Amino acid sequence: MFEFRLEGTSGVARAGTLRLPHGEVQTPAFMPVGTHAVVRGLSANDVRRTGSQIILGNTYHLHLRPGEEVIRGLGGLHRFTTWDRPMLTDSGGFQVFSLQGLRRIEEHGVEFQSHVDGALHTLSPESAMEIQWQLGADIAMAFDHVVPGQSSFEAAGDGMKRTLRWLDPCKERHAELTAQPSSGSLQTMWPILQGGVHDELRLRSLEGTLARGPWTGIAVGGLSVGEPKPVMHRILERLEPALPADIPRYLMGVGFPADLLEGIARGIDLFDCVAATRNGRHGTAWLPTGRLNVRGAALKDSAAPLDPTCDCETCTTYPRGYLRHLFVVEDILGLRLISIHNIRFLVRLGEQARSHILNGTFDRWSSDWLLRHYARGD
């Protein structure tokens, strides 16, 4: 269990298969985000039909509503959501450090105010593990200290070092939980690299993390939080040669279409992002020819599919004129259908990248794709 088999490379781009308790994940792969135990607006069947192999749950949100005890009582996150494939939960670190309200960082953890009702809560390395254990996803994430994208060397170093210090109690508590006789060890835990935009801190984060291993996977956190894209790319390039080849690498919170290809080209295997569903809800569809506002008057009379090259439920079923109509009359079916397409678009991009990596054509294909993308100014 939790094995990763590397099946092919093209430069540093990788194709592999990750074995998890609820199934296999062929990488590279995009993971849709199920913030509140639901990929916004979609049923588990809708998401399955997009070809998604693994989805995310947010520990922060699920801790507040309905609470991990409720989910545990109902048989865990898989039974609760009826999603029977692999799942990953984040640790709540990102949400807690992004909160606008009251927040107090102590060495033992973070005290924060719920955005729902203002109540005080505390998340610590230990409690983040306990909550995720109760939720029961295949993969739990370590509790990390995320700093904004433009943080100074000192501030980013501070967060990175705290993340490393927190990794010890995370690992220890997670090992205790999975060692319980009844557990069957059906969950693994992955560490998160921090260090802001500073190469030296990033490499020290990696060194400290590997020293605390071994791990079944590793995540790069604290990117796509305000820093310029070239900076993110540079950090991935600096990290890549030092990352272990035999475990999957997960770039957290990153997942616009071009980000996927840029990340894969830099050795990343897994991605997640809410942009697919957020754009879908706002009527923006991702197409091979660029973004499309589904409300546009030009779609009114169109019998064409949204994306004639796409095999998703939306594109194989509905004419553009009908999709536009749903947004005009404000029916929620519209939000759902565009979200389904956008997720399928990213999942398919992962599938295409994988096939090009295995065929040795990834470089040419991805650089052509990105050239067209940037030429459009998307």
Add this chain to the structure above:
Amino acid sequence: MFEFRLEGTSGVARAGTLRLPHGEVQTPAFMPVGTHAVVRGLSANDVRRTGSQIILGNTYHLHLRPGEEVIRGLGGLHRFTTWDRPMLTDSGGFQVFSLQGLRRIEEHGVEFQSHVDGALHTLSPESAMEIQWQLGADIAMAFDHVVPGQSSFEAAGDGMKRTLRWLDPCKERHAELTAQPSSGSLQTMWPILQGGVHDELRLRSLEGTLARGPWTGIAVGGLSVGEPKPVMHRILERLEPALPADIPRYLMGVGFPADLLEGIARGIDLFDCVAATRNGRHGTAWLPTGRLNVRGAALKDSAAPLDPTCDCETCTTYPRGYLRHLFVVEDILGLRLISIHNIRFLVRLGEQARSHILNGTFDRWSSDWLLRHYARGD
């Protein structure tokens, strides 16, 4: 085509099969309402899975958005919505006469202001037929003059007589449209009885309507518009013996659960109502044990299905605790799942009634069902 085969009776309750260009409808049957060419929040597949055999479209709404020419250009209402089973469109009469804004009733038709942008439009018997012909449903409805439920004999008589006068141009224009060489006559048109709460007017409406026949079906309009339920039941009882037995009878805009059984017991074959989806959106589920507020705290920890006796997607898939959670976090999946259940509840009530009619057990079953229903005070 447009044949109705009566297959069994139990008292005046009837079980039959209606043949339409897009398929058969086994009656009695509930028809979900697709106001804007979409059953609010549901895909055509969602609706198919509820066992619905026929759905409605609203001429008034579709005339305003996206317009019948757009739908015609995209291949008609079936292609537009991807609903491939039978469809019926109303005539717009009910909406036009329910509008709060400007409205001028003339002998040739009704001038009214769009609720969307205030623009002036006119609906007449002829244009209501032309619009419905372009929409292309299996069944079009005559353009009628609907009066409020408490209208005086004089006001109700006025509306009833105008409805009868309008029936002539409706019939004539519809015959011209379906006689076009290319048409293949793939649409029929049904008249609507009016007369408010006055038995004498209702019977005169029926007499005048039958004199203008023959018809392939007949509708009872202008009920469930503010009059007490016993009054509606009395009118149905007065009409029933005089209704032709060999065509289906459609009670317009009526369809809370008890209304279905009360109507079937009085010889009605078809029903439509937005209550199933409207209640669904507000988190009210219809169960054999009465209404349930899905937001209720008692559901939080419940692993039970919403309705253990129901075979719908919602009840066979999700625990109550998850359905409640979706409403708490305000995810639109919740609205959809409860709407699916409520529609299935009504569709199944039709199926059960049919089976009891064919088995000769309808009376006992429906009176027991209604006794329990009224005892709860639903």
